[in-house]
Structure formats: C-alpha cells, structure tokens
Amino acid sequence: MLDRPNSYIGKTVPRPNLDRLMQGRGQYVSDMELPRMAHVVFVRSPHAHAKIVGIEADAAKRMPGVIAIIAGKELAGVVTPWVAVLSHMKGLKSAPQHAIAIDRACWQGEAVAAVVATCRALAEDAAEAVVVEYEELAAVTDMSKALDLQTPVIHAELGDNLAFERIHDAGAVDQAFADADEVAEADFIFGRHPA
Amino acid sequence: MPISLEVNGERVDAQVSPRVNLADFLREHLHLTGTHVGCEHGVCGACTVRLDGEIVRACLILAVQAHSRSVQTIEGLSDSNEVADLQAAFRDRNALQCGYCTPGMLMAAQDLLKQHADPSRAQIREHLSGNYCRCTGYQAIVDAVEATALARRERAR
Amino acid sequence: MKAAAFVYARATSVGDALALLAEHGDQAKVLSGGQSLMPAMNLRLIAPQVIVDIGGIAELRGITVTGDTLRIGALTRHVDLQRSPVIALYAPLLAEAVAHVAHPAIRNRGTLGGSLAHADPASELAACMLALGATLVVQSRGGERHIAAADFFQGIFQTSLSADELLVAVELAVPRKGSVYFFHEFARRHGDYAIAGLAAQAIVEGSVFSGLRLAFFAVGDRPVLARAANRLLNATVTPALISQASAVLAEELDPQDDQQATSAMRRHLAKVLLGRCVAALLFRPELAGGLA
Numbered sequence: 305m306l307d308r309p310n311s312y313i314g315k316t317v318p319r320p321n322l323d324r325l326m327q328g329r330g331q332y333v334s335d336m337e338l339p340r341m342a343h344v345v346f347v348r349s350p351h352a353h354a355k356i357v358g359i360e361a362d363a364a365k366r367m368p369g370v371i372a373i374i375a376g377k378e379l380a381g382v383v384t385p386w387v388a389v390l391s392h393m394k395g396l397k398s399a400p401q402h403a404i405a406i407d408r409a410c411w412q413g414e415a416v417a418a419v420v421a422t423c424r425a426l427a428e429d430a431a432e433a434v435v436v437e438y439e440e441l442a443a444v445t446d447m448s449k450a451l452d453l454q455t456p457v458i459h460a461e462l463g464d465n466l467a468f469e470r471i472h473d474a475g476a477v478d479q480a481f482a483d484a485d486e487v488a489e490a491d492f493i494f495g496r497h498p499a
Numbered sequence: 500m501p502i503s504l505e506v507n508g509e510r511v512d513a514q515v516s517p518r519v520n521l522a523d524f525l526r527e528h529l530h531l532t533g534t535h536v537g538c539e540h541g542v543c544g545a546c547t548v549r550l551d552g553e554i555v556r557a558c559l560i561l562a563v564q565a566h567s568r569s570v571q572t573i574e575g576l577s578d579s580n581e582v583a584d585l586q587a588a589f590r591d592r593n594a595l596q597c598g599y600c601t602p603g604m605l606m607a608a609q610d611l612l613k614q615h616a617d618p619s620r621a622q623i624r625e626h627l628s629g630n631y632c633r634c635t636g637y638q639a640i641v642d643a644v645e646a647t648a649l650a651r652r653e654r655a656r
Numbered sequence: 657m658k659a660a661a662f663v664y665a666r667a668t669s670v671g672d673a674l675a676l677l678a679e680h681g682d683q684a685k686v687l688s689g690g691q692s693l694m695p696a697m698n699l700r701l702i703a704p705q706v707i708v709d710i711g712g713i714a715e716l717r718g719i720t721v722t723g724d725t726l727r728i729g730a731l732t733r734h735v736d737l738q739r740s741p742v743i744a745l746y747a748p749l750l751a752e753a754v755a756h757v758a759h760p761a762i763r764n765r766g767t768l769g770g771s772l773a774h775a776d777p778a779s780e781l782a783a784c785m786l787a788l789g790a791t792l793v794v795q796s797r798g799g800e801r802h803i804a805a806a807d808f809f810q811g812i813f814q815t816s817l818s819a820d821e822l823l824v825a826v827e828l829a830v831p832r833k834g835s836v837y838f839f840h841e842f843a844r845r846h847g848d849y850a851i852a853g854l855a856a857q858a859i860v861e862g863s864v865f866s867g868l869r870l871a872f873f874a875v876g877d878r879p880v881l882a883r884a885a886n887r888l889l890n891a892t893v894t895p896a897l898i899s900q901a902s903a904v905l906a907e908e909l910d911p912q913d914d915q916q917a918t919s920a921m922r923r924h925l926a927k928v929l930l931g932r933c934v935a936a937l938l939f940r941p942e943l944a945g946g947l948a
Contacts, residue, residue: 319590325598326586328533328573332599335532425518425658428700432660500664517664517707520694539657540695541762553735553764559694560765561687563664564711610760628846629759 342371345427347417347434349409352443353458356407356436359417364433369426373434374418376406396468399459409438410458502566506531507575515562522546522557524565525572533573533602537631544630547603548572554610573602582609584650588643596634603630608644616652620645659694660703667710673822674797680706682819687711688731688770691762716769716824721746726828727793730769734781735760737768746830749788749837753780753855756839759847769823772808775815776849778874780841782809783855785826786871786881787837793825802827809878832867834859838933841874842925844916850874851917852925856933863938865889870933875911875922883908888934898934898943902927 324330349356361373385400404415417434421427442456449455450465457464481487503512506529513528522539525531525548537545539558546557549571576582582605588594595601604627611618611626618626623644624637632640667673677684684706687693696702710716716731719742726746728737734754737743743751757763757771757780771781772792785792785805792803794817808815817823841853852874859867868889870882884905891897911922935944 316593319593322590322595322598323586325595326573326589326601326605327577328531328602330533330598332532332535334536335526337527337530425661428658429660432700516661518659518661520659520698523658539698541691542695544759544761547761550764554761555764556691556761558698559690561664561690561694561707561709563666564687564690564709607760625846626760629761 342420342422343424343427345419345421345424345431346404346415347419347431347436349405349412349414349416349436349438351409351438351440352412352445353441354409354438355441356405356409356416357439358437360435360437361417364419364430367426367430367433369422370430371420371422372418373430374404374420375416376402376404379404379418380406393468393470397462397466399462408441500563502563504565504567505569507571507578513562517561517563519562520558521548521550521560521562521565521570524562525557525570528562531572531574533577535599535602537599542629542631543600544603544607544627545600547606547630549576549606549610554606573605576605576609585609585612585643585647588647588650589640592639592643592646594635594639594643600630600632600634604632604640608640608647611644612648612651616648616655618644618648657698657700659697660700662704663706665706665708667708667713670713670715670795670822670824673708673710673713674795674820676706676708677820677822678797680708684708684819686770686773686822688773689733689765689767690770691758691766692770692774692776710822719743721830724830726830728768728826728828730767730772730823730825732768734763734766734768734771738763747788747828749839749855749857750781750784752837752839753784756780756841756843756847756850756853768826772826773815773817773823775809775811775813775878777812777877777879778849778853779879780839780850780853780855780873783853783871783873783879784839786879787855787857787869788828789857789869791827792823793827794821795824796821800824806881812877814878831857832859834861834866836860836937838936840929840932842929849916852911852922852929854926854929854933856937858937860937863940864892865937870930872909872926872929875909875926877912880909882930884930893934893938893940893943895943898931902930905930 359375364370365373380402383403385402387400388398389396404418409416416436419427419431421430444450444455444458444465500517501514511529515524522534522536525534534548534557535545536558537543541556541559547554548557551569585605585608607627607630611623615622620641623641665676667676685693685704687707687709716729718729719732719740720727721742734757737750737754768781771779772785775782790805792805792808794801794803803816810816836858838856841850843850850873855871857869858865865888868885870885871879872882873879882905884901887901887904888897905926906923909923909926911919913919931944935941
C-alpha cells in the first residue's frame with residue numbers, strides 16, 4: 305500500500321448507490337417515463353451500399369400511434385453531419401456522416417428513416433409498413449482489398465478508401481528479417497477491441 | 500383482455516393487450532422497473548422474475564399468461580428482506596458495476612440457494628449461466644453467492 | 657423488439673384447442689412453454705395471426721407408467737423431467753439430456769411437446785426420442801394418430817404435424833433389463849445450442865451390444881438415427897470395428913456449415929462422440945480412441 309495520506313489506492317471504497325440498484329430502484333434510461341414521451345424506431349438499410357431510390361411512408365404514417373416519419377433530407381435541415389476526424393491523428397479522413405442517410409446508405413444497418421410513435425410496439429408496427437426502394441451498389445467489405453485499383457471508391461470526394469495511415473519505422477527492420485534464421489508469418493483475425 | 504394476478508403479494512387487476520409481455524407489463528403498467536429488459540428473447544437473464552415461486556424469463560411470458568398466478572420481482576424480494584444477505588454480499592464484494600444485470604442475478608442466485616445449501620462454484624456458475632454481465636467478469640458475483648451460502652449454513656447450525 | 661399483434665385464445669381442453677386449430681389452420685401457432693415461440697415473435701421472425709395457449713390444459717400434463725408403457729404429457733416441462741422419480745427410473749436419458757437445455761429459467765417453462773413440435777435440429781429431446789424409439793401421440797378433430805419418432809422430424813423446424821394437429825403426449829417402452837444410456841454434447845458454453853451431440857440407448861449383454869440406438873443431433877437438418885450402429889451389434893467391439901462404424905457414420909451424415917462449426921468439424925465431433933459412447937457403455941476407456 306502506498307504510504308500517502310488520504311490515498312484511495314488499496315482501500316475498499318464504499319458505493320452508496322449500490323443498494324438502490326440492487327433493490328431494482330435504479331433509474332436507467334429505459335426506466336424513464338416523461339409526460340407525452342414518444343418512442344423512435346429506425347428503418348435500416350439491409351444493403352451494405354445502395355442508392356435510396358424512394359421511401360413510401362404514407363400508409364405507415366396513417367397507422368395507430370404514429371406521430372411522424374422522418375427521412376434524411378428532412379433531418380439535414382436541423383442536424384449538421386458529423387465529420388469524424390481527430391486532431392491528434394493527422395491525415396484521418398472522414399466523409400460527412402448524416403444522422404439519417406440521405407440518398408445513399410453506406411453500411412448495412414444505416415438508418416434510412418425514423419418512425420416516431422406513442423409507444424415502441426406501434427413504432428415497430430409502422431416501421432414494417434415503410435417501403436424503401438433501393439438500388440444496390442457495389443460494396444467494399446474486405447479491408448485488405450480496399451485500396452486495390454479495381455475496388456470502387458465509396459466516397460469519391462475523398463479520393464480513395466484510405467481513412468488513415470501511420471508509418472512507424474524504427475530499428476533496422478528489414479535488416480533484422482534478412483539476418484534471421486527463420487521468418488514466420490501468420491494472419492490473425494480477431495474482433496475489434498474498443499476501450 | 501382483463502387479467503387478475505398477484506404481484507409481490509398485492510392483487511393487481513388490469514386490462515392488457517395480448518401481445519404485451521410480462522416484463523413490459525411489470526415495468527410500464529405497474530412501474531416496477533427493477534425487472535430489466537436486455538435482449539427481449541430470453542438469453543440475457545436481466546428480466547428474470549418468479550412465477551409461482553420459480554424463476555422465469557418475463558420477456559418470454561405474455562402478461563395474459565400470468566392471469567391468476569403469483570409474480571415476485573426484485574422489488575418484492577428486497578422489501579421482504581428475502582435477499583438482504585445476498586445483496587449485502589454483492590455490495591461487500593463489488594459484485595456489480597452498472598447494476599443492470601443484478602436484479603436477475605439476485606433472482607437466479609436466490610433460486611439456487613433455495614435448492615442447494617452448499618453449491619460448488621461450478622454449480623453456482625451453472626445456475627447463473629443464463630444471466631449475462633458485461634461489467635464484472637462474474638468472479639465477484641460467484642464469490643458473493645458462495646459467501647452467502649456459507650453464511651446461511653453457519654446461521655442454520 | 658415487441659411482438660406484432662395477434663388474437664389470443666386460451667384453450668380450456670384438448671377438444672377446444674383442436675377446434676381452434678381446425679378453424680385457424682396455419683394462421684395459428686400453439687403456445688406451450690413459449691421458450692422458442694416467444695423469442696421468434698419478439699424478434700419479429702414470425703407474426704402469427706392467432707395464438708392458441710394450451711398451457712392450462714390439465715390433461716396434457718402427467719408422467720405415468722401403464723404396463724410396459726411410459727407416457728409423458730406434452731406439457732411436461734423440462735424441469736419436471738429433471739425432478740420426476742418416474743423419469744429417473746424409466747427414462748434417465750431424458751433427465752440427463754434436459755440438464756443441457758439452456759438455463760434454469762428456460763427449463764421452468766419449456767415443454768417436451770413444445771421442443772419436439774419446434775424441431776430445432778440441435779434439440780436434445782428430439783434426439784432422445786429417436787434413441788428411445790418413442791411414439792408421438794398426435795390428435796386432431798379427425799382422431800388420433802401415433803407417429804414413430806423416426807418419421808416425425810422432417811427438417812429444420814419441420815415435422816409431420818399438420819396445422820390442425822396437436823401433439824398431446826409421447827409414449828416410450830419401459831426399458832428392458834440391461835438397458836444403458838449415454839448422452840454428451842459439445843457446446844461452447846453450458847446451455848448454448850449444441851455444436852454436435854449424441855443421445856444413445858443400448859442393451860449390453862456380456863460385453864456385446866445386442867441393441868444400440870445412436871441418435872446424433874446438431875449434425876444436419878434433423879436428428880439422425882445412425883445406421884453406423886448396426887456395425888457394432890452382436891460383435892466383439894474392437895478399434896477396427898469402431899473405425900468401420902465411423903466410416904459409415906461419416907458417409908451417412910451431411911452436417912451443415914455455420915458460424916459455430918464447419919461440416920468437417922461436425923463430422924469429426926460425431927466420430928469422437930461415437931468413440932466416447934462405445935467406450936462408456938462397454939466400460940472400455942481405451943476404445944475412445946485417444947479422443948476422450
């Protein structure tokens with residue numbers, strides 16, 4: 305144990321909120337009920353890359369409990385797209401990411417319409433009634449082929465499919481391999497590990 | 500459809516749509532939000548409640564199927580102090596972080612201890628195998644259940 | 657997700673249930689334990705117009721022995737199979753198999769009838785029915801029929817039940833003297849769907865199989881009663897004989913590739929199960945072929 309006055313390291317720190325959570329008296333987001341609260345369900349693209357030719361929502365809008373059905377164009381007026389660059393990763397490229405896809409879905413599962421209703425079940429019922437016409441486009445799903453010349457560029461304004469590259473060259477790597485008795489090579493595939 | 504059932508010892512009369520499941524009925528009609536919804540298809544265990552004394556997935560039972568039955572939720576088990584020692588052990592051993600899985604864990608753990616007074620760690624893990632926890636890594640949960648079983652056996656002597 | 661809307665009907669008797677099924681045909685789904693039906697509905701994989709709840713029909717419960725026949729009501733829950741002294745005595749294979757089904761909360765609701773009618777290829781109980789040579793008792797307004805387990809399972813989630821029929825019970829012969837059983841499944845975690853499994857019943861006389869039923873599951877679109885068993889009957893079992901039986905097994909199985917395992921892996925696991933089963937039933941661990 306560190307010999308530092310008032311240090312928390314090595315100590316058991318009581319958590320006064322635990323009892324409430326263990327009694328089922330927590331307030332998680334899904335426990336919150338606000339007056340006249342609405343619920344939203346998203347219609348999502350089943351295609352990895354597709355043009356959104358049209359969205360037919362009239363029948364869905366008339367279904368019980370439905371308050372509104374919003375597509376990307378309508379939302380674009382009030383939501384600025386997110387451009388996911390980071391100042392400490394110089395060169396990172398990102399296309400604008402819209403809250404709801406406009407004209408084109410770029411990943412399987414991307415939201416193409418939002419169905420707002422008085423409860424989730426009714427929103428889901430209406431979502432099933434929204435008809436989206438897609439024109440499928442060539443998808444790029446293999447990272448190892450993303451930069452091949454024959455692979456389509458998904459965001460033309462970015463020039464290529466390269467989001468970010470960092471080259472780290474330290475130690476005489478080529479020399480080390482050349483001098484080695486044996487060189488072994490293997491591919492490992494594992495799931496992404498977020499923080 | 501009208502239903503009449505007992506929830507945590509109290510009689511409840513309600514009108515429900517047949518498609519409403521027991522978890523949503525408890526949470527939205529009765530505002531007993533301690534029963535949590537995680538996967539809605541029976542695999543995560545966050546919605547575990549007692550139906551006529553046996554643990555079940557509330558998300559896989561229609562509210563109308565609970566007509567004339569007795570339901571107990573984490574709120575009921577807490578208020579009656581039935582799981583007070585388990586809760587204390589969970590607290591002392593930090594067997595929860597966000598607490599979302601915990602009501603289900605407590606229901607499953609209490610179900611185990613009612614049937615087996617001296618479960619091995621393997622038996623504890625097996626009985627809780629249907630309750631998922633994203634936060635703790637389960638070790639502290641198993642510790643807490645094991646410690647509670649031991650304490651109950653000592654008190655019984 | 658939330659299930660789509662439906663009309664709910666609570667059947668008060670078998671006759672009542674059959675009338676409802678006759679009326680609604682394939683627009684209706686039977687609600688037994690709900691542990692397979694409700695997930696499918698909550699995920700909106702299916703949206704039946706009518707749900708016929710048979711949970712309150714007392715005549716569908718009960719485990720009884722009459723003469724040489726063990727009869728298990730379709731509403732018998734998995735936990736009932738685990739707890740029943742009758743099952744422990746007359747069909748211990750079922751009690752052992754059902755411990756591998758999901759988790760306690762599921763076993764408190766899931767039913768034998770529901771599991772069999774659902775016909776998931778990974779179902780432990782379906783394979784047990786094959787291993788035990790069970791007969792499925794099915795009723796409709798037109799009468800009753802008895803379907804051998806071998807004829808019941810037709811494919812993934814497909815059985816020979818018509819839309820107006822209800823599985824009411826399962827009948828098994830009380831096991832003969834010298835009857836032994838084996839059960840094992842490979843799964844990533846306890847309670848997961850099996851990657852490959854084997855339910856077996858045998859009669860061992862001396863050190864020879866005079867009867868052997870090997871029912872593999874999760875190795876195809878339905879449980880498979882392996883013809884490979886015939887190679888091992890009425891003969892002294894040697895590693896060479898098991899090899900021959902393994903070869904027959906590999907031929908007759910047509911396992912699927914999926915996210916859990918490749919076809920080749922399932923074939924391999926089936927052979928491992930065969931070896932372990934024979935070794936266990938004959939008390940000859942060396943026959944597991946180093947794969948124990």
